Amino acid sequence: MATDGEGTAGLYKDTLLAGLWRENPVFRLLLGMCPTLAVTAAVKPALTMGCCVIFVLVCSNIVVSLMRNLLRPHLRILMFTLTIATFVTIADLFLKAFQPEMSAALGPYVPLIIVNCIIICRAEACASKNALAISIIDAVGMGAGFTLTLCALAGVRELLATGKLFGASVMPDWFVPWAAMGMPVGAFVTLGLMLGLVNTITGKKD
Amino acid sequence: MDKVKYFFQQSWLLIVASFCFGLLIAVANAGWQGRILQNEEDKFNNLVVEMIPDANTSEVALENVEVESGKGKTRATSIRKALSADGQCVGWAFTCEGSGFADKIKLVLTVDAGFEKLKGYGVLSSNETPGFGDKIKDQFYRNQFVDAPTTELVLMKLGAPDVKDAEIVAISGATVSSEAVVTIVNTFLGQIKSHMQEKGQIGDGN
Amino acid sequence: MLKNITVSSAPHVSKPLSTRGVMLDVIIGLAPAMLAASYYFRIHAIVLIATCVVSCAGTEWLCNLIRKKSNSLDDLSAVVTGIILAFSLPPALPVWAAIIGSVFCIAIGKMVFGGLGANIFNPAMVGRTFLTASFGMLMTTWMVPATIDAEVRTIAADNTVDARTQATPLAYSKQALKARTGAEAVNEQLGAAFTGEIGGCLGETSALALIAGVVYLLIRRTINFHIPLAVLLSAFAFGSVTYLIDSESSISPLTHLCSGGLLMCAFFIATDPVTAPLTRRGMWVFGIGVGAITMLIRIVGEYPEGVMYSVLLMNAVTPLIDRFYKRIPAGGKASG
Structure with a gap:
């Protein structure tokens, strides 16, 4: 954890910002590639997926942080997975009950959050070593970073693949949708170009 | 005895957590199960109304109709009678299922009052490849079933999709999914038709 | 870039072999087909080829500019890619689709890999694949050559005559x-x-x-x-x-x-x-x-x-x- 902020408030702010940009899970850590590529064909499912991840991440970080002193080192991964699986199941049930359309659109990718590396990475790297407050802030930052990235990716793809945003037409009539952007190829190309852009901005040499 | 003690020493947290998490999921499930089932029911009704716009209410006409779905397996489905506002029978609807390209495909099939022409089908749940197999949800493919005769349907790779006949033109690139839909429709339609005639719900006609 | 790397151990090739020379040869080799295309598809062919060549070259120039690399336009490889892409497009394709294809084939097919010599896939085919995946209908609408009177000849089995298009x-x-x-x-x-x-x-x-x-x-x-x-x-x-x-x-x-x-x-x-x-x-x-x-x-x-x-x-x-x-x-x- 970076600790170049001043005092507790500085540390909190730093942790929050780390997830949003400096250690952005998708652009900088390259974690959670499966949902990044799979559910970003449209903004709405991407946003739903992001919210699910935030929920699971916050809950699992809270639980892991609370029991961090009780963890047996060789059983910790088991505990993490158990915790994550529980909250993912709850999120899945919630979607089925209150957002049936999104649940159908996301299909297997909600249950697959269980194996999303971001969550187990945060449990291992942050929550199992830090106090409750910082774990929550870390979870919110990381989750928000993930969600924003997903939405940015999905925005570009949905706009080009269908000419719509959130299902509403925004492009002029003469626009012919680029169907390929809605296919896996669109996901790979857009992600690649965005990674390139981020690397250019941060001045990282190829 | 020492081994048992050691076992509990190491894993008490795991056991306790399992119970707690299990309880949590059970509570969530109990709370939302009703809504989830209601959602599925709503989806079924919405699809029926979409295909039979006159339908106002529906009642179960035949419960637990056994349909042989090949390989000696039978599947039970209940046939619902769609009624218009003034109590006239405007069509029949039933769910049917079969294996698709990736997973089970569940369809709602609607037929007109005389069981002579299809009103169409709607996809309740499927997990076909996005961009290819999931085009079975598109109007292009679904419209071919509207007003098709309730005889054996044939899948064609080339042909005129606008002509309303027993020939269904496959979705290019998704022959397996297209075939799955036609097979499901054929399997259920024929057997349910003869079943209905047996029970005297419809005339045995021509 | 590549033309600078001609230092090699003996035996030395007596012919001065440069990328530019090779590409020039390929362009000459493609010329008869270009003439044939212009003859059969008239203005459509000329417009498409010109569009693809110009936008391919433009994209390469732009990519080099962005990546702060020296200009590689004079090796003519972008021109060849443009011509080959145009050749693999249906004549009636709108100009904007050809531009998208050209940008994709140079930017994604070639420049992101590091320019000429570093690309894994044939750039023109990468561009065409993207167009096919995106605009399936446009990419499979074929025009009857201008030299044929569409009313007279058709090989459609059901004798339907389409005045403008024809299946391959x-x-x-x-x-x-x-x-x-x-x-x-x-x-x-x-x-x-x-x-x-x-x-x-x-x-x-x-x-x-x-x-x-x-x-x-x-x-x-x-x-x-x-x-x-x-x-x-x-x-x-x-x-x-x-x-x-x-x-x-x-x-x-x-x-x-x-x-x-x-x-x-x-x-x-x-x-x-x-x-x-x-x-x-x-x-x-x-x-x-x-x-x-x-x-x-x-x-x-x-x-x-x-x-x-x-x-x-x-x-x-x-x-x-x-x-x-x-x-x-x-x-x-x-x-x-």
């Missing part, structure tokens, strides 16, 4: 394959497919013009005969087998060779020195693979034409082929 012979062969009859009508089109008086992509319709171009390239030794021969032989063999088994529903191997993009692919696309294997044996494996996959897609697959996919697939295994058939250094194998 391969699309009909696909239909014949499914209806299990009617391959005759397609075979009768062999003559038209040879001269190019038939619907299809810009540059691939006229077998005659393509052959004229490749003869020049072979004489100039810009390309060697291994890959084209391997592609054509394997496609011919594959086509012959199906023709012998069932001549009612499959078209003759000669018609297969002359229609669609097979000749164009064998002469100008598969021979791309960057994405093809380096050794002679590797070239044969590569060529046979391209021919066989093309025919496999044409005969068994869903699509009427498979040249684009077969080239990309074989491009993907080119590094493996190169590994398998290592170039033996001059003076024999290095000893332990």
